[in-house]
Amino acid sequence: MNQPSQYPHLLEPLDLGFTRLRNRVLMGSMHTGLEDRKKDFPRLAEYFRQRAEGEVGLIVTGGFAPNIRGWLTPFGGTLMSSLQTPRHRLLTNAVHAEGGHICMQILHSGRYGYHPLQVAPSAIRSPISKFTPKGLSAGGVEKQIKAYVRSASLARDAGYDGVEVMGSEGYLINEFIAPRVNKRDDAWGGSVEKRMRFAVEIVRRVREAVGPDFIIIYRLSMLDLVPDGSNWEEVVLQAKAVENAGATIINTGIGWHEARIPTIATMVPRAAFVDVTAKLKPEINLPLIAVNRINTPGVAEEIIATGKADMVSMARPLLADAHFVQKARAGQAAMINTCIACNQACLDHVFVGKPVSCLVNPRACEETTIQSTAAAVADNIVVVGAGPAGMACALESAKRGHKVTLFDSSDRLGGQFNLAAKIPGKDEFLETIRYFDNALQAAGVSQQLNMRVNAGDLAGFDQIVLATGVVPRTPPIEGIEHPKVLSYLEVITNPEAVGNSVAIIGAGGIGFDVAELLLANTTPDAESQKQHFFSEWGIDPEFSARGGVKNIKPANVQVRRQLWLLQRKQSKPGKGLGKTTGWVHRISLRKQKVKMLAGVEYLKIDDQGLHIRKGEAVEILPVDHVIICAGQLPQRELEEKLVAADKLFYRIGGAEKAGELDAKRAIREGTLLGLRI
Numbered sequence: 001m002n003q004p005s006q007y008p009h010l011l012e013p014l015d016l017g018f019t020r021l022r023n024r025v026l027m028g029s030m031h032t033g034l035e036d037r038k039k040d041f042p043r044l045a046e047y048f049r050q051r052a053e054g055e056v057g058l059i060v061t062g063g064f065a066p067n068i069r070g071w072l073t074p075f076g077g078t079l080m081s082s083l084q085t086p087r088h089r090l091l092t093n094a095v096h097a098e099g100g101h102i103c104m105q106i107l108h109s110g111r112y113g114y115h116p117l118q119v120a121p122s123a124i125r126s127p128i129s130k131f132t133p134k135g136l137s138a139g140g141v142e143k144q145i146k147a148y149v150r151s152a153s154l155a156r157d158a159g160y161d162g163v164e165v166m167g168s169e170g171y172l173i174n175e176f177i178a179p180r181v182n183k184r185d186d187a188w189g190g191s192v193e194k195r196m197r198f199a200v201e202i203v204r205r206v207r208e209a210v211g212p213d214f215i216i217i218y219r220l221s222m223l224d225l226v227p228d229g230s231n232w233e234e235v236v237l238q239a240k241a242v243e244n245a246g247a248t249i250i251n252t253g254i255g256w257h258e259a260r261i262p263t264i265a266t267m268v269p270r271a272a273f274v275d276v277t278a279k280l281k282p283e284i285n286l287p288l289i290a291v292n293r294i295n296t297p298g299v300a301e302e303i304i305a306t307g308k309a310d311m312v313s314m315a316r317p318l319l320a321d322a323h324f325v326q327k328a329r330a331g332q333a334a335m336i337n338t339c340i341a342c343n344q345a346c347l348d349h350v351f352v353g354k355p356v357s358c359l360v361n362p363r364a365c366e367e368t369t370i371q372s373t374a375a376a377v378a379d380n381i382v383v384v385g386a387g388p389a390g391m392a393c394a395l396e397s398a399k400r401g402h403k404v405t406l407f408d409s410s411d412r413l414g415g416q417f418n419l420a421a422k423i424p425g426k427d428e429f430l431e432t433i434r435y436f437d438n439a440l441q442a443a444g445v446s447q448q449l450n451m452r453v454n455a456g457d458l459a460g461f462d463q464i465v466l467a468t469g470v471v472p473r474t475p476p477i478e479g480i481e482h483p484k485v486l487s488y489l490e491v492i493t494n495p496e497a498v499g500n501s502v503a504i505i506g507a508g509g510i511g512f513d514v515a516e517l518l519l520a521n522t523t524p525d526a527e528s529q530k531q532h533f534f535s536e537w538g539i540d541p542e543f544s545a546r547g548g549v550k551n552i553k554p555a556n557v558q559v560r561r562q563l564w565l566l567q568r569k570q571s572k573p574g575k576g577l578g579k580t581t582g583w584v585h586r587i588s589l590r591k592q593k594v595k596m597l598a599g600v601e602y603l604k605i606d607d608q609g610l611h612i613r614k615g616e617a618v619e620i621l622p623v624d625h626v627i628i629c630a631g632q633l634p635q636r637e638l639e640e641k642l643v644a645a646d647k648l649f650y651r652i653g654g655a656e657k658a659g660e661l662d663a664k665r666a667i668r669e670g671t672l673l674g675l676r677i
């Protein structure tokens with residue numbers, strides 16, 4: 001007998017009248033970098049095919065511009081000519097062959113374009129592009145609307161089930177709507193009706209062109225998170241107007257790209273913004289989609305079951321696991337590889353022009369190149385070290401038919417991810433350990449914990465993999481043995497032992513994390529976490545203020561410790577952190593009055609504190625503790641013994657190279673080695 005589903009609301013089909021979606025999961029639009037060149041479309045098709053095979057209800061592509069004015073970057077992906085429809089056919093055929101539905105997102109960048117051809121309602125440069133847009137003439141406005149209509153018609157010809165009209169995140173349509181950057185006094189600016197006329201005309205004319213049996217999703221910016229964005233009355237007016245103009249579904253947009261408030265990074269609580277969508281629900285009759293930081297089937301089910309939205313959008317969680325929905329349906333949610341919201345291999349790649357992938361799933365967008373084949377001979381393999389590198393290697397090699405034993409000296413899997421998970425806002429990292437634990441068991445890997453491996457323990461194995469990670473670097477500073485010196489390992493495992501004034505040596509990823517840990521306020525339950533997040537970042541909890549932020553002051557933070565964060569380099573502290581998250585950490589520490597000093601020379605540590613020189617000035621920081629976060633060195637202890645015993649071995653992750661190590665590299669190296677040994 002079939003078990004009742006754990007997620008009945010999430011998995012319930014959605015009837016749109018002319019078509020039926022198989023469940024309530026929308027794969028949200030994500031720019032992958034594969035949209036821009038014709039030669040990448042077969043790769044993009046396989047990426048979408050696997051998500052459709054994984055039973056996603058409705059897929060939305062990354063944004064395609066309707067004309068070159070709307071390019072995100074020069075020669076970015078467009079759909080503006082019938083010559084381009086055959087390549088899009090590859091995508092639609094791949095998804096339909098798996099029983100899925102797919103819409104193409106039409107995205108006109110407006111003033112967010114990174115090229116000199118960009119246009120906008122008014123000639124106001126955005127803080128995230130070095131180009132000033134040309135203000136559109138009335139004729140220019142008409143041309144842009146016609147381009148949307150042509151693109152939607154071509155999308156229909158290419159076999160798409162619909163289009164998503166991108167009206168949020170500060171792109172062109174959103175720019176027309178918000179008084180912040182629409183300074184026109186003609187028929188397209190001024191009153192709210194005139195500002196939203198561009199959006200309404202696009203939806204109305206697209207509907208006229210594509211007929212009634214084609215999905216039009218309108219992505220509506222419900223919370224701009226910039227001053228002089230829309231207020232709530234305007235959001236409701238806009239929603240009603242696009243409903244009347246012929247939209248089928250309304251998707252939620254949260255935050256302009258230029259907003260200085262985090263909206264999807266790991267420190268944003270799960271489903272933090274779902275109540276914005278819920279607030280619109282009674283106002284309109286169309287299905288509504290909730291977005292942002294929804295990454296487990298449980299969270300998604302609750303949103304639908306409580307009537308806050310009709311569908312949920314998940315973008316990054318489907319990069320992390322193509323078979324998310326299928327696993328949820330099959331009662332295997334514990335086998336889902338969960339997105340940890342790190343942005344390290346997805347959004348951070350977009351911003352430096354690298355193809356998107358995923359930290360926890362290096363196969364994402366590389367489905368045609370990273371493939372698994374059964375091992376020719378089943379070897380007896382040992383992997384020493386169950387951090388991210390070792391877990392990934394053990395899993396992939398076992399899945400290929402090898403007999404794999406995974407050792408760790410600790411009592412648990414995960415290596416340094418266990419430390420990362422103790423940092424406020426990083427508890428998602430535990431999901432990765434949970435995933436690997438279950439997947440390793442399912443693949444038959446023998447987990448041997450509490451076992452510090454010596455060279456002698458490795459006799460009898462055909463192949464040896466060292467994934468033994470790193471040891472913290474101890475910098476040669478006078479007084480480094482002083483009792484007030486602590487390593488980051490000691491601090492993360494016992495933050496309570498740290499005094500009220502602290503100097504952190506090393507302003508890399510771990511230095512910043514340790515600072516966050518020492519300054520964190522504890523907020524126990526999910527609801528208070530959300531409220532704390534809103535007040536910390538100055539978001540109106542009622543979502544009524546203009547842009548959700550106007551005249552809302554971020555709450556005064558209680559400064560828990562006096563903290564110095566130091567580095568020797570002259571560059572800005574935190575410069576090496578992720579593009580999309582580094583600024584959040586810097587703002588957050590500045591609010592806590594952390595003194596970030598660059599160009600520091602460490603002279604000595606004694607009872608008085610930490611003696612430093614900065615420029616010509618010598619200063620004593622009178623601290624209770626000095627915490628060393630000065631990078632790491634590879635763990636070489638076991639390796640040296642193996643070399644002495646003339647044993648061959650592979651090295652991955654920190655054991656291979658400690659410099660510039662992160663979990664993205666560790667998991668990728670582990671995966672690739674597991675696929676080839």
Ligand code: FAD
Nearest residue numbers: 385387388389408409415416420453468469653654662663
């Ligand atoms: P490790 O995770 O160090 O694992 C090595 C394992 O080998 C350990 O479990 C150890 O017990 C075991 N071992 C060693 N010697 C032996 C032996 N002789 N016998 C048995 N077992 C042995 N990275 C990111 O990408 N993003 C982040 O946001 C991030 N945040 C971090 C926050 C903190 C506080 C810390 C400490 C790290 C963070 N990292 C982050 C770094 C990331 O955790 C590491 O890059 C990653 O864990 C390295 O993986 P690894 O498998 O090479 O080594």
Ligand code: NAP
Nearest residue numbers: 475506507508509510511567568569629630631660661662
């Ligand atoms: P890191 O980012 O390389 O930073 C090391 C810090 O130590 C630097 O600030 C460096 O600055 C300083 N340092 C290096 N040698 C020193 C010496 N001999 N004496 C004094 N200071 C020295 O390394 P990490 O902070 O240890 O992080 C380890 C890895 O985990 C990183 O690669 C990082 O990517 C990853 N991680 C990522 C995140 C994230 O949010 N993405 C968070 C945590 C960790 P100076 O040389 O200028 O002094």
Ligand code: SF4
Nearest residue numbers: 339342343346358359
């Ligand atoms: Fe999620 Fe990080 Fe993967 Fe991006 S890289 S999809 S944020 S786990």
